[in-house]
Amino acid sequence: MTLPTSNGNTSLIILLMRNAATHTSSPGYAAFISYRHLPRDVEVACEVQRAIEEYRLPRHVAQMRQAPHSAKLGKCFRDEDELAASHSLPDSIREALAASRTLIVICSPETQESSWVRREIEMFEQFHGRERIICVLAAGSFEESIPPILKTRMVPDANGIMREMPAEPLAADLRPEAKAKRKAELLRIIAAVAGCSYDDLRQRERVRKRKRIASIAASIVAILGIIGALILQASTANQEALIAESKTLAAASSAQFEQGNRIQAIQTALEALPASEADRSRPLVPEAQAALERALLVNPDSASPWSPFYNIQAKGIILQFVCLNKLSLICMLDDTGTITIASARSGAPYLTLDLPSYLDDTADFDAEDWSIEATEKSALLAWSRNLDDPLLSFDPGIGILNWAVDNEGANSLAIAEDGATCTTARFEEGSFSCKQIDLNNGETLRTVREDIPEAGATKERFPSCLSPDNSHLYLGLGDRIIQASFNDESAGVAALSSRCLPGIFSLKYHENALTVASAQIEGEGGITGFLSPWQVNAYFVGKDPWVASGTCDMNVIGPNNQWKVLLDTPKICGFIEGENTTSVVCAAGRTFIVFDLATGEILHQKELSSVIVGLSVDYSNDIPFLPIATADGVLDAQTPSAAQDLLGLTNRTSTNYYFKEAIFHRQDGIMLAIVHPLDPQDQLIVYLLDPRKDDPVHLSLDELIERGREEVKRYEAFELNGAPHPL
Structure with a gap:
């Protein structure tokens, strides 16, 4: 591939001028210069920066840019420090990319080795698109120096399907050493940044020479x-x-x-x-x-009712996070084994807990084996799937360890509704055990051990829940439900008249009904083309069960149009209490469904823009509403009743992130959405639902x-x- 000709550059510059017409008068940087910190590339980057910042536009060009009193293009952003190894761009770089009208990439054979240059290109493209990216060839050939990400682009074909096609980026050549040639190429770069024709600037240079001669006389x-x-x-x-x-x-x-x-x-x-x-x-x-x-x-903007409120920085990649409602604290567990605790009121850091420091042996410590849970009495539990690790109870308000007990490598942990006890369960080869623990002092109250052939040795986590009186534990294992009774100290596979699908994702007990959400992910009839069968079962005491089923879309489009599947669905998200009925809310892929708990009748159903990654049940003036987060970065609040028209709620806001997980927290009468984005992975972003x-x-x-x-x-x-x- 060869560099574009002068005519090609001119046409591309004119196209860029049209695309950038609405941006040229915006505040910020004229250009962001991305380059490798090598002597040759630094020299070219400085040369380009000086040329742009020192150049004065002709008056008619400045007027065309709607800036008749500003003949300068503006400042350029050029990071003079080599970026340290990290998983995400520093905030200063992100802010500069967002505030820059143009991205100039200094290209040499070493450029393709820089992950930072690639990330800066990706971030600028997300903010401003591809059309305002300029490649400056400092050394090497076009093929070996231009970053691969700029050689292709996603283009819809005749059927509307996005396909990767070759692309020829706008480029200037600063390899020649001849002064006249370099000056001409710098002028092409300036024209592209200004969004005007190269011929306009070249004519301006001739006029300037004549004026210089006239000024001498x-x-x-x-x-x-x-x-x-x-x-x-x-x-x-x-x-x-x-x-x-x-x-x-x-x-x-x-x-x-x-x-x-x-x-x-x-x-x-x-x-x-x-x-x-x-x-x-x-x-x-x-x-x-x-x-x-x-x-x-x-x-607040009524068109975007969810407003960014604050963010919280963790020490490493966030693995799990919970909110302690009574203390208004947010707790995050990251891959370094650190639990970061911050205020839910402001996001200000509160304190940190180092999990390995509470263990006798940290030789095989792996933070991904650990989980954290918040209790109703504002304690924070940390538990591991490893046999030798303890169950830890912290007081997060003052950062002390309440107690530590033998955990025996739990596969699940369920907390009682009254917050007084928790129940851990563990599978071994052909056997099952669970124990009920007093959350005040860590004392084991009751234990059940039983041989269950279906219970193979595993370190996976399994969903579980307790009956309202804490007498029974229910746990999902494949397509079976394990039932443990503390009254007669027995356990086994529950004898149910209707079977679940092979993957049980969620169980919740309400009064006399156990609701279970499952999906067919693998095997015959499993997920195909991002579609998966789902099923919700409701089992009652002394009453026939009901079963609801359907197909959920698990397709998610992430950064750079990458496709993936979110398998953490379907889920039982909560219950809505009515005057005479109780409803159960379920999220299945990108659809949420509200069932009548007694009959299984669908009362409300809606398909959203992407897979649901967070959904809760809340009330506003005794009217139920559902705060929702979807994987494409949308926050919403739905009212599953005719009262929605009376409230006049239009609570949908699109953010600048892709969401991995979200939880919701009511703080001083307002609703907060606590979101873990796909990038950056070491931060939580908190949004506020502004009251009208x-x-x-x-x-x-x-x-x-x-x-x-x-x-x-x-x-x-x-x-x-x-x-x-x-x-």
């Missing part, structure tokens, strides 16, 4: 006039520079807010504003004031600034003292 009087004009221009330029800086900071604040960094977004917006209404040292930019209002959650306000809030600039400063002070005080504070 100017008189002393003219020079004095120019000096006076320059003084005025300097004053105007200073104001323009402050305005541009404020707009850039406002854009950065908006990007931080979208990423969940609300406190940082408030701080950045404050930097973009004058110190008060009376302060004249910095112009008041409307974008900066709007950014502060958004970060302070003043007058009939009347807008009118705050003066001084009131906004004061509220912003108070928010920052409260957060910093929480970080310093580690004490809960108001939302």
Whole structure:
């Protein structure tokens, strides 16, 4: 493949100009320069940066860009430090990519070895698309230097199916050493960044030469006039520079807010504003004031009712997370064995627990063997599938270990509704054992051991639940339900009149009914083309059971249009209590269904945009509603009744992430969505469901600034003292 010709470059630049017409006046960086930190590539990157930042556009081009008073293209972002090894891009790089109008990739044979360059290209494409990416060839041939990700793109065929097709990126060649050739190629890059024709800039260079000759012959009087004009221009330029800086900071604040960094977004917006209404040292930019209002959650956007609230950083990749409702704490277990605890009110860090430090032997420690559970009495349990690891109970409010007992390598843990006891269960080769533990002191209250041929040795986790009186444990094993009775100390495969599908994913007991959700994932009739049979069984005491079935779509499209299957479905998500009936809510793939618990009749059913990764049952003014999160990054709230029309709820918000898992938490009367995204995997993003306000809030600039400063002070005080504070 050869580099595009001049004519080809011109046509591509014109196309880029059309695509970027709505972006050229936006605040931020003119270009983000991505390169390997090698001497040759650094030299080319610096040369390109100087050319862009020092170039002044012709007046007619500046007017076309809707910036008649700004002849400069703007600043370029060029990271001067080699990025350390990490699973995700630093926040500063993400923010710079979001605020950049163009991505310039310095290409050499070593570029293809850089995972950071590839990630920066992927992130920029997610923010702005492919059309504004420019390749600058610094060394090597086109084939060996251009990153593979830019040589192809996904294009729909005649049938609308996305296929990978060859692509020829916009490129400039800075390999020649001839000064004239390099200057021409730099001008092509500047034209692409400005979104104008190369011929326009080339003509401008000729005009500039003529003006330079004319200026040499100017008189002393003219020079004095120019000096006076320059003084005025300097004053105007200073104001323009402050305005541009404020707009850039406002854009950065908006990007931080979208990423969940609300406190940082408030701080950045404050930097973009004058110190008060009376302060004249910095112009008041409307974008900066709007950014502060958004970060302070003043007058939330009714079209996007879920607002980014904060994010929480873990030490490693998050494996599991839970919320302790009474203490308003969020606990995260990561792959380093660290449990990070943060405030659910603000996301401020609270304390950390190091699991290996509580073990006698850490030689074979693997964080993926561990699970955490929250109890109704605000204790945090940590348990392992390994035979030698203990069951640990922590008081997360003060970070101490309550007790530790022998766990025997549990496959499941179920907590009683009253929060007084928990029951662990374990499978060995041909046998089953479970024990009931007092959560106050770790004492074993009752034990059941039984030979069950179906119970093979395994380290898998299995779903389980307890009967309301804690007398029976039910556990899903394949297509069978193991029933253990503490009254007669016996256990065995439950004799049920209707069988489940081979994969049981969820069990929940409500009053006198056991509900089970299962799916056929493998084997004959299993998952095909991302579709899987699902089934919900309801078993009653003294009453015939009912069975509901269907097919669920497990298809998920993730970053870079990668397809995958989410197998953690179907699930029993909760129960809705009515005046005369009880309903059970189930999520199956991208569909949620509400059944009448007594009869199995479908009362409500809806298919969403992607696979459901989080669903809960909550109430607003005694009216049930379902907060929902789907894998494509959408947060929603559905009301499964005719009351939805009365409430007027339109609670769907699309975010900038793909979701892996989500849970919901009611905090001081408002709903929080705690989301684990696919990337970054070491963070939780928390969103707030804004209550609707009939009347807008009118705050003066001084009131906004004061509220912003108070928010920052409260957060910093929480970080310093580690004490809960108001939302």
